[in-house]
Amino acid sequence: MPSKRYRQSPSRPTRRPIPPIEVAIGDRFPLTIKKLGINGQGIGYFKHKVCFVPQTIPGEIIVAEVTAVHEKYLEAKIHRLKKASPDRVSPKDDYAGLAGGFELEHLAYQRQLAFKRQVVLDSLAKFKPFGYQHYQVRPTIAAPHPYGYRNKAQFQIRRIDGKIVAGLYRANSHEVIDMVTCAVQMPATMLVMRQLVQWIQELQIPVYDEESNSGIIKTIAIRESRSTGEIQVTFITNSRKLPHKRLLLDKIQTELPAVRSVIQNFNPGDTP
Incomplete structure (x- = not known):
């Protein structure tokens, strides 16, 4: 029998590993934003590496x-916006992009709604629950009033440069940003919050210090009834003792008649 002839396939060139990208903090480069991440940050790609902005x-x-x-x-x-999206709007809050919870205020409201629906679709495609291909994910229902609607405000109370402030944490930190106004809050909640902060300053009531775990008032939570306008105030404290409590209550009763109940929540330690 004639011997079989085997053809040797040509050897494929060996792929060289892609060297790691040398990028340092402070480096700048052009970037096109391709999509939004689940937390609302833009996603682009630099040298095949994901970049969140x-x-x-x-x-x-x-x-x-x-x-x-x-x-x-x-x-x-x-660093510089070279080409803006037609969906970009001016945020109503100065601290949008600084404090947590304002990740999408620069995005037109209808686009926010579309993004939230897309997050659901992407999650279904990723985790693949049984029968998810047949789910009907309807458009996100818009709020009748996207501003001035939140009836609960819960702000951290701290002393910064000798001044008592109330606000939210800077994103990914425990640094409190003083918030005098907030566009999404019902106006009365902010008015009560600012008045309470002023009285805490005047009465020199100690406020919480995270580093030393000292001080008393940590957080103030305010809830307003949308139907009656009545307000509830909760002081979250690091101690059962609240100096000048009687005087503070008298001021609230006299000057803030909409406040119908006041609660002290004793919550010691480094919890909010």
């Missing part, structure tokens, strides 16, 4: 400035 919108072109370098991804901020 808050306060950006898909389709925008920016000059990004690196703020953190991780093994698999980068974090950055906008």
